[in-house]
Amino acid sequence: MHARKNKEGGNQMKDNELLFDRKSHVLYSKPCKKEIRAKIALHYPEAEREAIWEQVQRQYAVFLSDWRNGVGGTYDCIAIMSYYVVCKAVTSFREIEEMEENLILPIFRRLKFVDCNKPFWRKLMYKAFVRSKSGCDKWHDYEMAVAPYETDKPIYYEFTACPAAEFAIKHGLTDIMPALCNVDFASMELLHARLVRTTTCVDGCRCDYTICGNKDPYLKEHPEYRDEKGYRRNK
Template sequence: MKGNELQFDRTCHVLYSKPCKRQIQGKIALHYPPEQREEIWERVQRQYIGYLSDWRTDLGGTKNFHNGVGGTYDCIALMSYYTVCKTVTCLAEIEEMEGELFLPAFRKMTFVDCNKPFWKRTIYQAFASSKKKCDRWGDYQMSVAPYEKDKPIYYEFTACPVAEFAKRHDLLEVMPALCNPDYAGMELIHARLVRTMTCSNGCKCDYTICGDRDEYAKAHPEYIDEAGYRRNKA
């Protein structure tokens, strides 16, 4: 089926992005013989619209920046792929796919260096701007600590639609693959993310961000927990 033929409420939901479609179809081609690929892709599409059939209708549709490439709806599409193709895929593959969707914007910003005061403040301002957009839509409940030049940036989410979706559909096992690319994104701008929990394995998703030469990161070493999350020691 073509994307414009899928039956879901487009006044409140959006179709997965074109880059997401390419990622999923590419992995289907990797795992299945040619004669099965169209059938598998259609099953993924049907799973996607099935998931949207009883999903929240208040996430802003195309107006909400969180619903773009690598965002909320692409994550639902990746979970649709995982559901249909669980016997052939793995969490490492899902993380790779989300990274290919989420990270291109950061790869264009390799000139940014969060060790430098100018860029640290600029990144903080970007997070503060994101909070205003979150407040508008009420999807990600976000708070941002006041800026302090000698301390790391701190913000947190206490609600995340992707984590909410995963909990509802018993897909929490996929969440490390969708959360971990946050670390890679920060590394591309010479920063370090220090995070002890997420909305999917705790009560909040905490983001402490410092330069990659900052002693703060060294004091909170990273590890991978038993579920596959990249995390830091408190």
């Protein structure tokens, strides 16, 4: 394995030198790498940062060594979990939650003109979820079902299989899953919408998504709270 010198004088491992099956798996995204390295810089002196980052890289490769195929954002979740395992002594639940928000929310902030209270946007959102389901059906990673659209009623869909949840259960990392799942609530809030969720794939048989406008009376019947594990959920 070759490595290049970094500015601290040590060796820095390149991403393309990481040993994992690249026919079955992909590398974490560049934004995710940037996010992890930024957090490492917050917690460790400069002379130690490259060594810590390399530990995260190697943990990522180890995690993929016995993991089945998957696509999309699951790999960034695995990278964040790798950071969590290596840097558990210095990181926190809120920091992991923040990292996921920094990766997911920018695209939703660019869609702030969307208003789920208006029928036009609600129907458009529904069509987007149906497209997502067709992707899941094609890739066979997330198992997704979308309820038929009903005017003036919340949108409903659910996942009955989630690779990120399966991974967390397999590796004993379910304690950090709420920090990765809670971003679903934050993303909807940027679209003048609200997510109502009662269960997830980690602690139940499905992850449910009931989505309505932030002015919908439905919300009064389902107040939000944080459970003892840190999940945002609804009654």
